Amino acid sequence: MSAIAASFTSLRFRRGLVVPLLVLVAWELITHYKLANVHLLASPTAVLKSFAVQAKEGELFSQLLASLRRDLSGFALGSLAGLLLGSAMGTSRVADRLFGPSFDAAKQVAVFAWIPLISVWFGNGEPAKVVFIGLAAFYPVVVNTYQGIRSVSREHVEVTRAFRFSRLQTFRKVALPAALPAIFSGLHLALIYAWLATLGAEYLLAPAPGIGNLMIDGRESMAMDKVLLGVILAGLIGFSLNAAAARVEAYFLRWRVRNA
Amino acid sequence: MSQSAVIDIRDVSKQYTVKNEVLPVLERLSLTINPGEFLSIVGASGCGKSTLLRLLVGLDREYQGEIQVGGQRVTGTNLDRGIVFQEHRLFPWLTIEQNVGLGLENSPWDAAKKKQAIKEHIELVGLTGFETAYPHQLSGGMAQRAAIARGLVNQPSILLLDEPFGALDALTRSRLQGELQTIWQREKITMILVTHDVDEAVYLGDRVVVMQPRPGRIRKVVEVDVPHPRDRSDPALKALTEEVRAEILHVSPEN
Amino acid sequence: MAQVDLAYKITAADDAAADDAVDSAPVRRLAFYYRRLLGRGVGWIVPALTLTLWAVASRHEWVAPQILPAPAAVAQTLLEQIRSGDLFLNFGISLGRVAVGFTLGCVLGVVLGVSMGLSRRVEDYLSPIFNAISQVPVLGWLPLAMMVLGIGESLKFVIIAHASLVPVAINTLKGIRSVPRNYIEVAKAFQFSKRQLLRKVVFPATVPAIFVGLRYGLTQAWLSLVTVELLASSEGLGFMIVWGRQLFQLDLVLSAIIIVGVVGLLLDRGLARLERRLLRWQPVWDLTGGGT
Numbered sequence: 001m002s003a004i005a006a007s008f009t010s011l012r013f014r015r016g017l018v019v020p021l022l023v024l025v026a027w028e029l030i031t032h033y034k035l036a037n038v039h040l041l042a043s044p045t046a047v048l049k050s051f052a053v054q055a056k057e058g059e060l061f062s063q064l065l066a067s068l069r070r071d072l073s074g075f076a077l078g079s080l081a082g083l084l085l086g087s088a089m090g091t092s093r094v095a096d097r098l099f100g101p102s103f104d105a106a107k108q109v110a111v112f113a114w115i116p117l118i119s120v121w122f123g124n125g126e127p128a129k130v131v132f133i134g135l136a137a138f139y140p141v142v143v144n145t146y147q148g149i150r151s152v153s154r155e156h157v158e159v160t161r162a163f164r165f166s167r168l169q170t171f172r173k174v175a176l177p178a179a180l181p182a183i184f185s186g187l188h189l190a191l192i193y194a195w196l197a198t199l200g201a202e203y204l205l206a207p208a209p210g211i212g213n214l215m216i217d218g219r220e221s222m223a224m225d226k227v228l229l230g231v232i233l234a235g236l237i238g239f240s241l242n243a244a245a246a247r248v249e250a251y252f253l254r255w256r257v258r259n260a
Numbered sequence: 261m262s263q264s265a266v267i268d269i270r271d272v273s274k275q276y277t278v279k280n281e282v283l284p285v286l287e288r289l290s291l292t293i294n295p296g297e298f299l300s301i302v303g304a305s306g307c308g309k310s311t312l313l314r315l316l317v318g319l320d321r322e323y324q325g326e327i328q329v330g331g332q333r334v335t336g337t338n339l340d341r342g343i344v345f346q347e348h349r350l351f352p353w354l355t356i357e358q359n360v361g362l363g364l365e366n367s368p369w370d371a372a373k374k375k376q377a378i379k380e381h382i383e384l385v386g387l388t389g390f391e392t393a394y395p396h397q398l399s400g401g402m403a404q405r406a407a408i409a410r411g412l413v414n415q416p417s418i419l420l421l422d423e424p425f426g427a428l429d430a431l432t433r434s435r436l437q438g439e440l441q442t443i444w445q446r447e448k449i450t451m452i453l454v455t456h457d458v459d460e461a462v463y464l465g466d467r468v469v470v471m472q473p474r475p476g477r478i479r480k481v482v483e484v485d486v487p488h489p490r491d492r493s494d495p496a497l498k499a500l501t502e503e504v505r506a507e508i509l510h511v512s513p514e515n
Numbered sequence: 516m517a518q519v520d521l522a523y524k525i526t527a528a529d530d531a532a533a534d535d536a537v538d539s540a541p542v543r544r545l546a547f548y549y550r551r552l553l554g555r556g557v558g559w560i561v562p563a564l565t566l567t568l569w570a571v572a573s574r575h576e577w578v579a580p581q582i583l584p585a586p587a588a589v590a591q592t593l594l595e596q597i598r599s600g601d602l603f604l605n606f607g608i609s610l611g612r613v614a615v616g617f618t619l620g621c622v623l624g625v626v627l628g629v630s631m632g633l634s635r636r637v638e639d640y641l642s643p644i645f646n647a648i649s650q651v652p653v654l655g656w657l658p659l660a661m662m663v664l665g666i667g668e669s670l671k672f673v674i675i676a677h678a679s680l681v682p683v684a685i686n687t688l689k690g691i692r693s694v695p696r697n698y699i700e701v702a703k704a705f706q707f708s709k710r711q712l713l714r715k716v717v718f719p720a721t722v723p724a725i726f727v728g729l730r731y732g733l734t735q736a737w738l739s740l741v742t743v744e745l746l747a748s749s750e751g752l753g754f755m756i757v758w759g760r761q762l763f764q765l766d767l768v769l770s771a772i773i774i775v776g777v778v779g780l781l782l783d784r785g786l787a788r789l790e791r792r793l794l795r796w797q798p799v800w801d802l803t804g805g806g807t
Contacts, residue, residue: 015639023644094557101558102565108734108779109772110741112654113753116760116768120582196654215658224662231658235651242650319700343704349697353719353796365715366706394796414705 042225047232050225054214064237066209067198070126074133075194079187082138086145086186090179091171096146103142111136111197115204124206129198132205136197137190144186148179181253188245195238211237265330265417267293267316267450272325274311284475285311288325291469291478293452295417298444300465301454304508308476309454313422316452317343329418339366342416346423348403350395356406357382357391363413381409384443401432408440418450425460437463445488458508462501463490470507480507584766592766593773606774609740609751612668616675617736621729624680628687628728629721633713649685653678653739657746666747671740678739679732683725690724691717726790733786737779752778 024044031043042050054060085103088095114135122128152175160170202212211234218226269291276283286308293299301309314320315327318337327334329341342363350359357378364374382388385405395403404424411419421440425433437460444451444464455461461468465484472479482504486496566586572578573585580588596602627645631638648656653674664670694717702712744753752775759767 012639015636016643018640019644020647097557098561102561104783105562105776105780108737108783109776110738110745110753112742112745113756113772113775115745116756117765117772120760120763120765192650192652196652200654227658228662235655238651238655317704319703337704337706339706345697345701347697349701351698351701351716351719353722362701362715363705365711366708396796 042228046225047228050223050229051233054226054229059209063209063211063213064233067202067211068237070129070201070210071133071195071198074130074197075137075191077130078134078137078194079141079190081134082141082186082190083145083183085138086142086183087149087171087176089142090146090149091167091175107139107143111139111193112200112204115200119205126208129201129205129208132201133194133197137194140189140193141183141186144182144189145179148182148186149175151182152178184249184253188242188249191241191245192238195234195241199234265295267291267418267452268326268328269293269312269316270326270328272312272315272323272327274308274315274320274323286315286323287475287477289476289478291481293450295450296448297466298441298451298464299453299467299469300461301452301469301471302456302458302461302504302508303471303476303479304473305456307471307473309471310422311476312471313343313420313452313454317341317420319343339414340416340418342411342414342419344404344407344411344419344421344424346426348395348400348407350403350406350410352395355392355394356387356398359395359406360409360413363410367414377413377415381413382406384412384446385409386439399432400428401436404428404436405439408443412443412447415447416449418452421451421453423455424453425457426455433457433460440464441489458505459492459501462497462504463492468500468504470504472508482507581763582765584769589766589769589773592764593770596767596770602774605751605755606778609744609753610778612671612744612751613675613736613740616672616740617679617733619672620676620679620736621683621732623676624683624728624732625687625725627680628684628725629691631684632688632691633717645684648677649681653681653735654742657743661747670747671743674739674743675736678735682731682735683728686724686728686731687721690721690728693724694720723794726786726794730783730786730790733782734779737775737782741775 028044031046051060085099089099089103090096111132115132118128118132122131149171156174156178157170160174165173198210199212199215202208202210203215207213207216211230214233215227215230218224218228218230269289272286272289273284274286276285289312301312303309311320315323316334318334318341321336329338350356351362354362360381361374361378364377367374369377382391385408387402387405387409390398390402390406395406398406404427408421408424411421424440425436428436440451441464453461453464462482462484468482468484470479470482471477482500484497484500486494486500490497569583570586573580573583577583593602627641631641631645656677657674660670660673664673698716698720699712702716707715740751741753741756744751745757746753748754752771755771756768756775759765759771
């Protein structure tokens with residue numbers, strides 16, 4: 001039996017299927033026998049139908065692309081800013097002391113709480129959305145970059161002092177490479193949050209092509225199957241982004257020795 | 261606790277399987293350890309001495325052959341056989357006296373007796389005054405002393421020590437060796453010490469078992485017929501130390 | 516900056532290592548005094564500068580006052596809110612929701628983490644659903660949750676509990692899995708029963724990890740609370756933000772945001788204090804169970 005086939009029939013896999021299958025069955029039953037508020041919950045079959053319709057007529061693909069474009073621009077913006085601040089605070093004690101407390105305080109405010117302000121300061125269009133997405137990506141990148149750089153072992157830093165490395169040299173040759181695993185994990189997290197922020201931005205700010213648009217349409221015409229479709233698609237894309245990020249992370253960190 | 265019993269090791273062998281390759285660690289080891297004696301086991305790294313100790317205490321249970329204590333086969337750990345590891349392994353979330361008390365966790369004694377025993381053993385290892393300190397507040401030597409107290413507090417008839425002073429500096433090591441000898445003379449229990457330090461082995465042991473590696477076997481058993489308490493500068497001790505050292509070096513010329 | 520992950524325990528010595536060598540003596544002396552003088556107060560520089568910039572900007576009306584109200588106006592609104600009792604009402608409601616949701620989430624999280632950590636079987640059954648719940652951020656579940664639960668109190672409790680549960684469960688699981696083998700062998704040598712092993716070794720050794728989870732969970736709870744209130748509530752601090760926006764009273768919005776930030780910070784620091792007191796025995800987490 002091939003390894004893949006073997007893993008599919010393994011006890012672990014079979015046990016793992018139990019709960020998701022139960023959920024799927026429950027979902028179908030609940031909507032079928034109207035056990036819950038059916039106005040708000042569409043059945044799995046209705047969602048599938050909606051998917052077929054949207055794919056054919058609703059330019060599903062272009063909507064998807066629009067969302068992704070927004071997502072990646074915001075992600076790039078936020079990550080870059082995050083890397084800069086995180087590295088600065090990680091390498092310079094002064095910067096840490098200066099910006100640390102303010103950042104800590106700002107970190108406590110939910111990202112979505114900035115939307116009302118953003119909508120006033122940046123309007124309701126694309127720039128506002130990208131700024132918001134950037135903000136969502138910003139926080140995890142700062143935190144993880146900071147921690148990664150600070151976790152460089154003291155022993156290694158002392159070697160750089162023995163060789164009289166300048167700050168920049170220490171950063172480039174020791175701190176940054178050592179921090180790479182943490183930085184990647186921060187970027188990974190940022191990707192997930194950015195995607196969520198994309199959906200949120202599309203849903204809460206002015207309508208424009210995108211998955212969020214799908215959900216707005218559905219909400220307005222009370223077509224719950226459309227809304228649910230949007231949610232599921234969003235979930236699938238999020239899942240794929242996550243998987244892709246994990247792959248990239250694994251590839252780049254192949255050579256790194258994992259800390260036990 | 262029962263009086264010290266005879267420890268019988270007969271034809272003991274052990275292998276490790278690594279990636280489909282079988283590595284023999286111990287090969288047909290036989291040894292008898294007399295009650296109340298101090299036995300040192302010494303040898304270069306890889307000779308299996310720590311493995312043997314772990315088999316004796318019961319932390320490892322897979323082996324061929326027989327290990328018997330007082331006629332009973334060893335099938336696991338037992339409160340009658342105490343152990344002191346190379347790392348002190350004190351629980352960081354307990355104070356020193358709580359750590360020492362750990363040895364009495366499963367003892368049938370009443371609270372008062374336990375308290376007394378803990379106090380006595382802390383005194384025995386010279387840590388009076390540090391009862392409420394946490395392990396991180398102690399030096400390495402002090403922590404190891406606490407570990408010894410923990411190993412002795414429930415009065416086992418056999419104490420096994422696996423390179424207990426290996427992680428300490430030379431001066432502390434020297435001092436603790438002397439203290440261990442004093443404790444042994446007082447408690448009169450069987451002690452089995454595994455070490456790579458030849459001086460330590462000869463200074464402390466009644467007999468010194470020299471092991472050779474790959475696979476682990478007993479090369480020679482040297483009798484140390486010097487009365488206690490011993491003086492490190494005793495020429496008889498020095499001569500025996502040289503003899504043991506020669507045995508070890510002779511075994512592995514390429515090491 | 517607050518530390519989140521057990522793996523990145525930084526000591527004071529690392530601080531020293533991060534400093535660069537300043538060579539000349541006078542410069543070094545200057546730096547020394549500079550450091551002593553500023554010391555704790557450094558953290559206030561950025562907020563102070565921001566405030567000043569803000570005051571200047573609104574004074575000279577670089578932006579319309581509707582878009583950027585003066586700091587004084589915001590302060591005044593804040594005081595009014597306190598005086599009229601509105602703030603305490605909303606704040607109380609928010610805090611109450613967090614209290615319930617966070618407690619729920621923590622208890623569930625610990626139970627989940629412990630059971631999955633101790634039993635491979637339980638882990639096999641629960642893994643997929645647990646991974647789905649933990650890897651999709653809380654907000655991802657919000658639309659679904661709103662569909663199933665509506666927008667009542669139960670939605671808030673569930674969302675907050677979810678947000679707290681994930682980090683607590685994950686860290687608890689990690690903690691249980693990483694109890695040093697060295698300690699377990701000591702327990703074996705002393706003939707500990709399974710129960711004793713769990714009570715006396717595994718759980719105490721896991722407590723630091725649980726605390727890391729709790730701190731992260733509290734932050735997540737506070738964040739998700741505000742978000743849910745933003746999107747699906749008619750009272751609470753999050754609602755204040757949206758409401759202020761609706762009325763185009765940005766001073767209300769800003770004052771609410773400030774409160775949210777300050778309270779969040781206090782909650783986090785408070786828990787950190789608690790952690791330090793309870794875990795006095797732990798200056799450096801040594802995973803070998805022995806000498807440093």
